[in-house]
Amino acid sequence: MRRQRQRDRHRHGTPHDRFRPLRLLLAAAVAAACLALPTAAPATAAPSAPAAPAADTCAPLKAGASIAAEDAVKVACRYVGWMYAWGGGHAGGLPGPSQGMLDETDLDSINDPTYWSFDCIGLVRWAWYKATRQDIISERTTQSTWQNPGYxxxxxxxxxxxxxxxxxxxMYFGEDLSHVALYxxxxxxxExxxxxxxxxxxxxxxxxxxxxLRPEVSGVFPVWEYDGLGKQVKTWGQPxxxxxxxxxxxxxxxxxxGISVAVRALCQRVGERATVDGMVNNVWTYLPDYRSWISNLFIQGPAITPGVPSCGEYSRIGGTLDGASSNTSCGDGTPPESAGAWTAKSATVFGRTVELRYNGTTACAWGRITGGTIGDEIWVDRSNDGGDHWEPxxxxxxxxxxxxxxxxxxxxNGVVxxxxxxxxxxxxxxxxxWY
Incomplete structure (x- = not known):
């Protein structure tokens, strides 16, 4: 079963690619490889400070490697003890610990969607990105990276x-090249x-x-800028x-x-007001691991992220939160029991209750399933034409x-x-x- 699962994962591409068409087909009927990563420390711990690995065990154990290669090892070693997550590390376009997925052929993956972590190639991808400032492996399968490395x-x-x-x-393992690790x-x-x-x-x-394969790269880069600082937050959508x-x-x-990635938020400041799906926000967050800014519209949490300081604390970056106002957000994962939430629509399936929860103040909605058991599924669809077509x-x-x-x-807001x-x-x- 395990080996068959690995073959399937790499024949069909990333877990997200294989899983989505199946779910869409099922949804239409009603209305119309690797091995992956855990966290010994909680999955919400900042990437810069997970549970410390044994320094005498996880480290370069042989002389002669390039500085970049040694850096790749040191980066990956920070994640010793993190839970494997099937599909973790495969957000399109962005390396880093991302939300795992359920592999329907493997009951052991039942908790993978609760981890923001890595599968085997996802961890290798992140380690070599941090060491080179280039996403040299990108979002690909182990088989494709062996056959055509691209670097x-x-x-x-x-x-x-x-x-x-x-x-x-x-290093590559298995007759079907289903697993990778760092030597x-x-x-x-x-691994x-x-x-x-x-x-x-x-x-x-x-x-x-x-x-x-040994990547041949040049240059020496700071691997962990502002090391030990920042708070891990999660993205949503396609920022x-x-x-x-x-x-x-x-x-x-x-x-x-659209796969959610756990990113290290160093600081936030007021910038240009951005708008998406009826939400507005003029606060932006600096992500040192990508040397980039992200609108807080795409960070799960309130419009201003708690526990992340103003960028005014960092003279090299600068900026304050003065003028942050009239901001809204829907990516905060607030429980359906939160103040103002109510059940707009519901349905039942074999004793389970499926609810569309709605909050009129924020114009946000959730899906909830109650009275079920482990493995039951829940999601929401959204339509801007009254239900003729929808985002599934x-x-x-x-x-x-x-x-x-x-x-x-x-x-x-403005949709059903x-x-x-x-x-x-x-x-x-x-x-x-529809509501």
């Missing part, structure tokens, strides 16, 4: 064994292994080894990360598939404990929405009416 490299074969390898080399030296590798396990140092299983706190400044990064599967989540679950908030849920994978789907 200058040296290739080592299985027959050459361990002798030519140096720390930071990207450390002395027969050790650093994000599979659902239910954590990022770890392990012995290299040479029988399954297929070969390695642009810009060179300045204005909507007309150059775009450095774009999350083009917004805020998709599952019941991971107890019997209830709810989606994140979505703006409902509905909530849809199931009595478990492959079960019946029911949707509320």
């Amino acid at each position: 200058a490299h040296t290739r080592f074969t299985k027959a050459q064994g361990e002798a030519p390898l140096l720390p930071g080399d990207i 450390l030296g002395n027969g050790k590798r650093l 994000s292994p599979e659902s239910g396990q954590v990022v770890r140092v392990s012995d290299i299983p040479w029988a399954g080894y297929r070969g390695s 642009n990360l810009r060179n300045d706190s204005t909507t007309g400044s150059d775009i450095n990064w774009t999350i083009d598939n 599967m917004l805020g998709y989540t599952t019941v991971t404990s107890g019997g209830d679950a709810y989606t994140t908030q979505w703006n409902d 929405m509905r909530a849809c849920g199931t009595n478990g994978k492959g079960g019946s789907i029911v949707c509320t009416g």
